[in-house]
Amino acid sequence: MQSDERPLRKIIHVDMDAFYASVEQRDDPELKGKPVAVGGGHRGVVTAASYEARPYGVRSALPSVTAKRLCPDLIFVKPRFDVYRAVSQQIRSIxxxxxxxxxxxxxxxxxxxxxxxxxxxxxxxAIAEDIRRRIREETQLTASAGVSYCKFIAKLASDHRKPDGLCVITPEKGPEFVASLPVAHFHGVGPVTAKKMERLGILTGADLRDWSLPALQAHFGSSADWYWRIARGIDEREVKPDRPYKSVSAERTFDEDLRDADRLAAELTRIAGYAWDRIERAEVAGRTVTLKVKYGDFTLITRSKSFVLPVPDLDAFTLAGQALLAALYPLPKGIRLLGLGLHNLSEGGVEPPVQLGLAI
Incomplete structure (x- = not known):
């Protein structure tokens, strides 16, 4: 996997367990043991769900109305990103x-x-165990960790024994561990790609490993090399501190091409909420809103609007996206995919909100 001239890397992937919801349960004892969803309200989607809510099918990015229907006892709480950031800094200090x-x-x-x-x-x-111990003692929260020789397998391993688990995958066991898992769990294999792989008979890592690189290239183009390598437990990416963000976005591919203006507006509002959650998690601000549209014939277009000052909040972000979408009407054909993102980023989030002119 690695060159003989250097030692195998030792990489840990630490993932907090239901982080936002767990912070809320920690800070409000009345929420402990109950199904909790962070989000809802004007956002209209679940930002995070506690483990008590997940058996009902409540998950991140689910519309709030749907979440409440699935779990009538679900308790919604407003997100407190200032608190989450403070706890995150505490963990990074560890x-x-x-x-x-x-x-x-x-x-x-x-x-x-x-x-x-x-x-x-x-x-x-031992390092992972000590980190998890300190997180529990200093924040009263739990974390799961995966330990391995590469980033790809460490991330898979951290999911393997959630919540509050530790999973170690040695170099000797790496390829077979990957082979045993569904490809839908692989980082870099999204829902659409997973469905395409399923149609091709690729359900597990073992199935993926059976495919030659040329065969994968015929179906997956430039992504084929990544799929071929991870199926064999190969990932030579380094851990890079202070990874810069070029943009933050979210998108959704629809089961059928959409033309209805109200339906598309509702979908874009949902996508905007999910994207804004990622923006707040990344602690960045940006001045350019970009709409991504893929039509039913796979024609891809983007439309952008830049502002003098950073976009201040979710409402302004959503409004800018809706204006970009409205400018496309009448639609020449149905829309297969919608995405919304923020570009021209800077770190540190947004200072006190500034009213922006959003006419496009």
Whole structure:
């Protein structure tokens, strides 16, 4: 997997368990043990769900109305991103005691390269156990961790024994671990690709490994090399601290091409809520809103609007996206995919809201 000239990397993926919802349950004892959803309200979607809510099918990005129908006892709480950021910084401070090589993915998860055993704990497993112990003691929250020789498998491993679990996958066991899992669980294989793989008879990592690179290229183009490598447990990406964001977005592919203006507006509002959640998790601000549209014949277009000041909040972000969509009417054909994103980013989030002129 790695060159003989350098040691195998020791990588930990730490993922907080139902982070937003767990913080709310920690801070309000009356919520403990109950199905909780963070979000709802004007956003219209679930931002995060507690483990008590998940057996009912409540999950992130689910419309609030649907979530309440699935779980009548569901308790909605408003998100408190200032609190989540503060707890996230507390957790990152713990990470920094073990390594400088920390790559945050969001407020609630990160990769750590602990190849150098700074504290002399003896193994990556011991380091992960100590990090999880400190998180529990210092924040009263639980984290799951995956330990392996590469980022791809470490992330798979952290999901394997959630919540409050630890999973170690050694280099010898890496390929077979990947082979045993559904491809739908793989990072980089989204729902649409997973369905396409299913139609081709690719259900597990073992099925994917049976395909040659040329055969994968015929169906998946430039993504084929990644699929071929991960099916064999190969991932040589380094842990990169302070990973810069070029843009933050969300998109959705529909089961059928859409033309109805009200339906498309509702879908875009939902997508905007999910994208804004990612924007807040990434702690960035941006001045350019970009709409992505893929028509039924796979023609792809983008439309953007830039502002002098950063987009201040979800409402302004959504309004800008809706104006960009409205400018496309009358539609030449049905829409297969909608996406909305924020570009021209800077770190640190948005200062006190500023009223922007959003006429397009």
């Amino acid at each position: 990470f920094s005691d073990y390594t400088d090589l920390v790559e945050p993915l969001s407020l609630d998860e990160a990769y750590l390269d602990v190849t150098e055993d700074r504290r002399g704990l003896g193994s990556a497993r």
